[in-house]
Amino acid sequence: MRMTRLSLICPLFALLLTACGGESAVSDAQRLAAAPAPISAPAPDEVQVFPGKRDTYLITPISLGFVVTDIAGNLGSVTVRDKKAIQFLDVRVNLEIGALAKSITEAQLNSLIDLYIGFFNRVPDADGLAYWIRQYKAGASLDQIADHFYRAAIVYSAQTGYSSAMTPEEFVEIIYKNVLGRSGSATPTATEVKYWADQLKAGMPRGVLLRSMLASARSFVGDLTWAWVPRILDNKVKASNLFAVSQGLNFNDAVQGMTQSMAIAAAVDVTGTTQANNLMPSKDLAFNLQTAPSYAALSEICVPAVEKTWARAHLDEQYLWYREVVETSNTAYSTPTAYFDSLLVKAKDKFSFTSPQAEIDAYFGSGKSFSYGYSLLRQGTRLRVLFVEPGSPAESAGLKRGETLAQVDGTSLAQVANEVQFAALYPSKAETHSFDVLDVQLKSRTISMTAATVTKSPVLDSQVLTDNGRKFGYMVFNDHIATAEAPLIAAMTKFKDAAIDDLILDLRYNGGGYLYIANEVASMIAGNRVTDKVFEKLLYNDKSTASPALTTANFYQYSTTAARLPSLNLPRVFVLTGSRTCSASESIINGLSPFLQVILVGENTCGKPYGFRQRNNCKTAYFAIQFSGVNAAGVGDYVNGFAPQCKVSDDLDHALGNAAESRLSAALYYAKNAACPAPSGNLENLPQGAPQPAVE
Incomplete structure (x- = not known):
């Protein structure tokens, strides 16, 4: 705060407002010789x-x-x-006062604030309070600082009521009246006044006496008659802390600073600080x-x-x-x-994203989304169907894996869809559009579909296959969502009852989701091989205070309903992968790798060793990468994905679960021959799917 009008009293009162520094007498200079050089306003x-x-x-x-x-x-x-500060039109915010106030005890801080209340009946400004905290830390005693406050108060006699000509009795009476609120029927008795006046006459400095009177008043906190006095004092300290320490406030105008800070203190009453808070120049009191x-x-x-x-x-x-x-x-x-x-x-x-909260909650909670119920992939000039959700408009229209959407509403889809075509392919409301479809034999037909709310089938297929006398469990697992738990347990139970020899887990289209689902899947595969073992450790940023429960996850033995999970106890697992195998799906691969053989067939996974937790604000769900994951061996950072042992392109000419489908066929071949089949054809470069939420 600029002090041009008050420069003559800078050695005294301005110290209390602006921390401009200086001493008024040799004795004071000697007392504060150990103090640092006076601070100035920030550059x-x-x-x-x-x-x-x-x-x-x-x-x-x-x-x-x-x-x-x-x-x-x-x-x-x-x-x-x-x-160091933020300057507004009316006030300056001292950004250092919060940390500085923490460098002394609460009692010491409140004792300094008491001097503002006792001698000026006002809340302190942050800069002045910061100055006196530094002086105190440098060796000045509270009694020495109180003497400075007293001499500043008598300079502003008209505002404070103190003067150098006051008798001891008058000095005591003004403290009772202005500071302790003892007036009218609460006016102190002659005996009370005499007691404190005699202390002054015996040589007690006036600053020390004021501190003693405030301490005495606070001792009546439990008294039925006088408890209101310490309550008012404490409420003034509370308002002062809010103004100067929590808010860091200083009025830009010196005169306004004097009058307004007094008005704030005067608005405090025995019930609280509400009226005082209303007078503060900030409404952002949560700051x-x-x-x-x-x-x-x-x-x-x-x-x-x-x-x-x-x-x-x-x-x-x-x-x-x-x-x-x-x-x-x-x-x-x-x-x-x-x-x-x-x-x-x-x-x-490449993965953090936002989404309308209602949509993401519906998807993760119940598997519901608005669509036709298909998943598509562009291969050159062909827009092909990867799979179709059961019970969806796409299934009702007869769409099947491998078929090509050649046209939408009479316009060719041989090139990347334009905005109008994209809106027709992925509508956000109940619209009907027509499509020209080519089957795998390139025979053409026209269909129409109306988008609707589709419920995902996270386990798209599960069956037991027999090959060369061995039993294989085969499961297409597409989504780590809450509704996946029951069908996953059902499929694993079926495989256990069938006494399968190997499991082929098809994750080629699984972009991730809840990490606890991935943990359950891995645990059911490995069984007693991973009892009490670590599935994944989560590494947060250096500010995290996450509890061990949020940083280390052992393999789960029970479902979310506290039912014992079925165990296959397999020594190895085949995983069919692609560029859309991502996040929680990669956690299954990485989490199992220290404990059993994980054989990948297909293409490189997407490379997302990271996760996040959904945070909602104003109907928007925010997913910002919060952690990276490592397995029990400390392995993580697979940003380039996991490379398959057997590199096999996706085969859209065969249905998922058909033993002739290239990736499934390659896994069956490897199980029998301990080697990959000879490569056939060129590997397609599949685009990575849209990032999916990875963990809750």
């Missing part, structure tokens, strides 16, 4: 300036600084780093310079500027690569999700 390059008043902004602490959000204008949010960075206060404030701030703070707190985020102006992005995406570390992160 211009140490202050971030904003054009509006404090109450039009939100400030959110993050580990790298603060996010300041304009909630009244068009400035969006700005990340403030390496600054607290003493608390650890947290964005909880921003949750569900569904204003775009605040949502963007929440997204930025969320990444700072949870993101695995939070240190590598490059700041971008959020005003350049029209939506919070676009801003979120702009902050991602693209060189490492």
Whole structure:
């Protein structure tokens, strides 16, 4: 705070407001000889300036600084780093006071605040309080500091009521009246006044006496008659802590700072600080310079500027690569999700994403999504069907694996779909479109489909195959969602009852999902081989305080309903893979590898050794990469995916589960010959599927 009008009293009162420094007498200089050089206002390059008043902004602490959000204008949010203060039109926020206040005890801090209350009946400004904390830490005693406050108070006699000409009795009476609220029917008795006046006459300094009177008043906290006095004092300390320490506030205008800080203290009453809080120049009272960075206060404030701030703070707190985020102006992005995406570390992160919360909850909770119920793959000029969900519009229309969608609504699909075609292929509402379809023999037909809510079948197929006298369990597992647990257990139970010799787990189209489902699958395959063994360890960023339950997962022995999981106890497993085998599916491969032979047939997996937990805000689900996973042997970081032992292209000319289908056939061949079959044809380069949520 600038003190041009008050420069003559800088050695005294201004110390209490602006920390401008200086001493008024030789004795004071001797007392504070050990104190550091007086601090000054932050240099211009140490202050971030904003054009509006404090109450039009939100400030959110993050580990790298603060996010300041304009909630009244068009400035969006700005990340403030390496600054000592934030300057607004009406106040300055001291960003260092929170940590500085923590460097002394609560009792010591409150004793300093008591001096502001006792001599000025006001809340302290953050800069002045910071100065006196430093003086105290440098060796000045509370009694010495109290003497400074007394001499400053008599300079401002008109405001404080103190003067150098006061008798001991008058000095005591003004403390009772102005500080302790003892007036009217509560006016102190002559005996009470005499007791304290005699202390002054015996040589007690006036600063020391005030501290003694406040301590005595607080001793009546349990008294039926006088308990209201310490309550008022404590409420004034509470308001002072909020203003100066939690909020870090200083009024820009010195005179306003004097009158307003007194008004705030005067508004405190025995019931609390509500009226005082209402007078503070900030309405962002959840902001607290003493608390650890947290964005909880921003949750569900569904204003775009605040949502963007929440997204930025969320990444700072949870993101695995939070240190590598490059700041971008959020005003350049029209939506919070676009801003979120702009902050991602693209060189490492192909997977973080957002989605409407209702859609993602429906998908993971019940497997429901709005679609035709097919999965497609482009192979050159052909847009082919990978599989069809049972009971879906696609199944009702007779679509089958391997067939080609040649046209939609009379327009060719030989090239990558344009926006209109894409909307017809993946509609968001109940629309009917026509398709020209070529079967695997290239015979043409025309069908129509109306999109509807489709329930996923996470276990698309499970059967027992017999080859060369051996029994094989074969399972197409497509989605790690909550509804997968029951059919997975049913399939594994069927395989156990059939006493299969080998399992062929088809994960070629499984993009991931809940990690606990992956754990259950792996446990059912390995059985007693992995009892009490580690399935996966999760490595978070260096700020994480995640509990062991969230960082180390042993192989599960029981389902979510507390039922014992069936165990196959197999020494090996065949896994059919592709570029869409991702995330939780890769965790199955990696988690089992230290304990049994895992034979991959197909193509490289997608390479996602990372996971996240869904975080919701304003009806949007955010998935920011939070951790990487390693197995019991410490192996992880498979960013290039897992390479198959047998490289085999996807065979869309045969149904899944058909022993003639190339990948299944290769697994059967390997089981019999301990070698891969001779390669046939060229390997198609399959595009990676859209990233899927990996873990909860």
